[in-house]
Amino acid sequence: MLTTDLEQVLIWRAERDRIAAAEPAEKATLLAGRAQAIRRRVVQMIMAAGQGHVGGDMSVTDILTTLFYETLRIDPADLPENRDRFILSKGHCAAALYATLASCGYFSPKELGTFMAEGSALNGHPNRVKVPGVETNTGPLGHGLPVAVGQAVGAHLAGSPARMFVVAGDGELQEGSNWEALMAAAHYGLENLTLVVDRNRLQQGARTEDTNGLDPLDARLAAFGCEVRSVDGHDHLALAEAYAPPVTGGPVAVIANTIKGKGISFMEDRVEWHHKVPTSEQAEQALLELA
Amino acid sequence: MTAVDVAAPVHDNRKAFAEELMALAAADPRIVAVCNDSVGSSNLVEFRERFPDRLINVGIAEQNMVGVGAGLASMGFVPFVCAAAPFLTGRSLEQIKADVAYSQHPVILCGMSPGMAYGELGPTHHSVEDLSWLRALPGLDIVLPADRAQTREAVRMLAAEPRPTFMRVGRHKVPDLPEPSTLERGRFQQVRDGADVTIIAAGTMVSRALQAAEVLAAEGVTSRVLNASWLAPFDDDAVRAAAAQTRAIVTAEEANVSGGLGAAVASLVATLPAGQRVPVEILGLHDFAPTGSTNVLLTRAGLDAEHLAEAAKAAIARA
Numbered sequence: 315m316l317t318t319d320l321e322q323v324l325i326w327r328a329e330r331d332r333i334a335a336a337e338p339a340e341k342a343t344l345l346a347g348r349a350q351a352i353r354r355r356v357v358q359m360i361m362a363a364g365q366g367h368v369g370g371d372m373s374v375t376d377i378l379t380t381l382f383y384e385t386l387r388i389d390p391a392d393l394p395e396n397r398d399r400f401i402l403s404k405g406h407c408a409a410a411l412y413a414t415l416a417s418c419g420y421f422s423p424k425e426l427g428t429f430m431a432e433g434s435a436l437n438g439h440p441n442r443v444k445v446p447g448v449e450t451n452t453g454p455l456g457h458g459l460p461v462a463v464g465q466a467v468g469a470h471l472a473g474s475p476a477r478m479f480v481v482a483g484d485g486e487l488q489e490g491s492n493w494e495a496l497m498a499a500a501h502y503g504l505e506n507l508t509l510v511v512d513r514n515r516l517q518q519g520a521r522t523e524d525t526n527g528l529d530p531l532d533a534r535l536a537a538f539g540c541e542v543r544s545v546d547g548h549d550h551l552a553l554a555e556a557y558a559p560p561v562t563g564g565p566v567a568v569i570a571n572t573i574k575g576k577g578i579s580f581m582e583d584r585v586e587w588h589h590k591v592p593t594s595e596q597a598e599q600a601l602l603e604l605a
Numbered sequence: 606m607t608a609v610d611v612a613a614p615v616h617d618n619r620k621a622f623a624e625e626l627m628a629l630a631a632a633d634p635r636i637v638a639v640c641n642d643s644v645g646s647s648n649l650v651e652f653r654e655r656f657p658d659r660l661i662n663v664g665i666a667e668q669n670m671v672g673v674g675a676g677l678a679s680m681g682f683v684p685f686v687c688a689a690a691p692f693l694t695g696r697s698l699e700q701i702k703a704d705v706a707y708s709q710h711p712v713i714l715c716g717m718s719p720g721m722a723y724g725e726l727g728p729t730h731h732s733v734e735d736l737s738w739l740r741a742l743p744g745l746d747i748v749l750p751a752d753r754a755q756t757r758e759a760v761r762m763l764a765a766e767p768r769p770t771f772m773r774v775g776r777h778k779v780p781d782l783p784e785p786s787t788l789e790r791g792r793f794q795q796v797r798d799g800a801d802v803t804i805i806a807a808g809t810m811v812s813r814a815l816q817a818a819e820v821l822a823a824e825g826v827t828s829r830v831l832n833a834s835w836l837a838p839f840d841d842d843a844v845r846a847a848a849a850q851t852r853a854i855v856t857a858e859e860a861n862v863s864g865g866l867g868a869a870v871a872s873l874v875a876t877l878p879a880g881q882r883v884p885v886e887i888l889g890l891h892d893f894a895p896t897g898s899t900n901v902l903l904t905r906a907g908l909d910a911e912h913l914a915e916a917a918k919a920a921i922a923r924a
């Protein structure tokens with residue numbers, strides 16, 4: 315099990331406090347800067363490992379940054395039972411999660427250099443037994459939301475104010491387990507549960523709408539009892555607003571409209587970058603664009 | 606004796622699988638492929654181009670995928686249901702039990718990239734429980750082709766006489782086995798003979814077993830090597846003969862040891878008369894693997910030629 319990096323936690327706390335106190339324009343700038351730093355780190359990790367899921371990492375980064383620097387009531391150095399919980403259900407984007415967790419100090423950012431290396435805690439898919447900040451193991455798609463429903467019911471039973479956030483891929487929503495979980499979430503009135511859909515419109519082999527279409531996704535999620543909020547998934551302020559508790563008393567579904575490969579021109583909205591690894595020239599170009 | 610060339614070219618069996626399936630589909634309109642957003646990883650891109658209507662991609666929904674396969678089979682089609690082995694078996698286990706094995710719908714379940722092929726992607730993506738899970742299902746054949754020729758033959762046999770079947774289609778590259786590399790339902794193939802020990806290996810382990818036999822031969826130990834290419838129905842006769850004719854048995858599989866090849870061999874050997882109850886050493890996986898490449902993880906589990914040879918000597922010492 316990796317251990318908390320207290321020095322890094324202090325850095326994260328200071329940055330988080332600054333973001334909390336900032337006016338909207340400055341807040342947006344600070345969050346965007348943090349997100350770009352995480353993206354650059356992810357590109358470096360994938361280059362060192364020689365594998366990874368760069369497209370989905372880039373599309374989910376702003377979603378993660380806003381959660382960990384603005385919304386979640388968490389602190390890596392203090393993990394009470396009633397903390398908010400975060401699950402990256404699209405576990406193939408572990409690199410983006412690891413880079414985010416390390417920037418918060420859940421473990422040392424130096425560990426990121428071992429991504430997928432022999433014996434590393436940082437496996438290709440997140441493992442809570444080895445990595446602090448990971449609440450449940452993911453990798454097979456369609457597992458996060460049911461676990462979060464259990465956490466949300468548990469919080470109700472315990473009288474805890476904790477909120478549960480799950481990020482799922484849009485292709486991932488083709489798994490029936492998600493819809494079973496949503497039915498339960500509405501049935502139990504889980505206002506403490508928020509599903510964030512990384513709606514980049516691409517899955518592994520093709521566009522979602524050419525594979526097994528999800529639209530009208532907003533109407534479908536609403537029909538399952540969610541309070542639906544559709545936002546630009548790269549707009550940190552819009553995301554922060556969408557992460558607010560519901561007004562209706564049921565689960566919230568945030569459709570974060572994103573671009574797979576966001577921030578790297580030659581990857582944006584291109585299906586082949588689901589898990590392709592850049593050449594060193596492409597990586598150089600990517601890091602320049604993400605500067 | 607069969608010499609093994611350790612520098613022999615190695616192959617990804619998914620390619621042979623896809624080529625054979627396409628050749629058969631051109632002549633047989635009953636053949637369809639069903640997949641889960643795995644057109645690329647199941648090597649079905651060309652199949653989709655040539656037979657767009659006969660490639661049913663249900664999206665990332667494995668339970669639905671296996672149910673759809675059963676429905677197609679019940680309408681007279683021959684469905685090859687293709688997905689990464691861990692999700693095909695783990696996610697859809699009840700569909701495989703109720704809709705395929707119990708209902709006896711002739712669906713060919715093709716577990717792509719099985720075993721530890723996904724290396725660093727970790728235990729969620731390793732398919733090492735499949736043999737234990739599926740061996741528990743009556744009426745389901747289990748086929749583990751060990752090279753390209755066996756992969757092609759499996760596709761041909763199952764297309765000609767479809768029955769409820771799970772076959773592993775290896776991604777981790779393996780050399781072609783010595784010719785003739787044939788396949789027969791319910792039979793192991795003897796790929797080398799010897800008197801001291803029998804090594805029974807499946808899939809990727811067969812070529813490693815042949816290498817281990819070379820290591821042992823250099824030390825004066827002779828080995829019979831069996832290719833356990835058809836795991837269910839099980840080849841009781843081959844195991845009985847091994848117990849009667851050699852002094853010990855070692856099994857090797859890219860799978861968890863709790864219920865696969867080794868467990869099947871051991872439970873049969875336990876029923877033999879006292880004089881034939883030879884020692885059995887079972888090599889395979891025991892835990893969720895740490896981070897590592899396929900080769901690193903196989904070696905760590907003792908699934909390489911050197912460990913196999915050591916296990917053989919240990920088994921003989923117990924005889």
Ligand SMILES: Cc1ncc(C[n+]2csc(CCOP(=O)(O)OP(=O)(O)O)c2C)c(N)n1
Nearest residue numbers: 370453454455483484485486516517518692
């Ligand atoms: C149960 C299961 N089936 C298949 C896969 C293989 N797989 C990994 S990522 C992926 C595509 C995911 O698409 P999406 O959810 O849209 O994620 P994103 O676009 O954000 O990468 C697939 C099919 C898996 N991990 N789990």
Ligand SMILES: [Mg+2]
Nearest residue numbers: 484485516517
């Ligand atoms: Mg997607």
